[in-house]
Amino acid sequence: MTQIQHRPDHHLKTAVTDELAWTPSVNAEEIGVTVTNGVATLSGHVGTYPEKEEALRAASRVHGVTSTVDKILVRHGHEVAADADLAREAMIVFDRRTVLVPKDAVQVDVRDQVVTLRGSVDWHYQREAARRAVAALPGISGVRNLITLRPSPGVSAAETKAQLTAALARHAPGFAQHVEVGIDDGQVTLTGEVLTPAERRSAEQTAWFAPGVTAVDNQVTLSG
Structure with missing residues (x-):
């Protein structure tokens, strides 16, 4: 496999700063950037x-950034929403059934404008849908997604591994051969080497689509 060319941290810092300025939904002037060994820390x-x-x-889109550290604070201005009001708004979202989450599957708790989600669902996309639904509420400062996944009865580890391996080959034949899949009691472990963080994320996202998966441990590293 061709090795990835590592970029110096000061070049990555400039690239991340430029990417933030390029993103229209972000006020880059209020965000600070530091990069150490490929890890980008955002503050402000x-x-x-x-x-x-x-x-x-x-x-995370910037080529060469291996991971990000979040130190960004959310400031909502002069009016701070009450936790009880935020919890009520969150539950209204789920009661309207506009979110792809089974009714009564999620419990909501809010403290200091941080929403904590609990409960259990069958699929990772449902857990992510719940997170996105409350993240969009005005006044939210953070989301802790503690929703768990229920194991799928009757789905063998061998069957899940075969389907996941086939899906990786369909989605990304260029690097799928370099990713190994292990499954133990519903937990998928991915190992191997790929060229870019985007390929690493793609492998993990594919794993979450497999039936019976309750957790994904992405140990795939970057070649270089």
């Missing part, structure tokens, strides 16, 4: 929680 403050998520995604 933003006006909403979705803007914070967009800033972290922007940094």
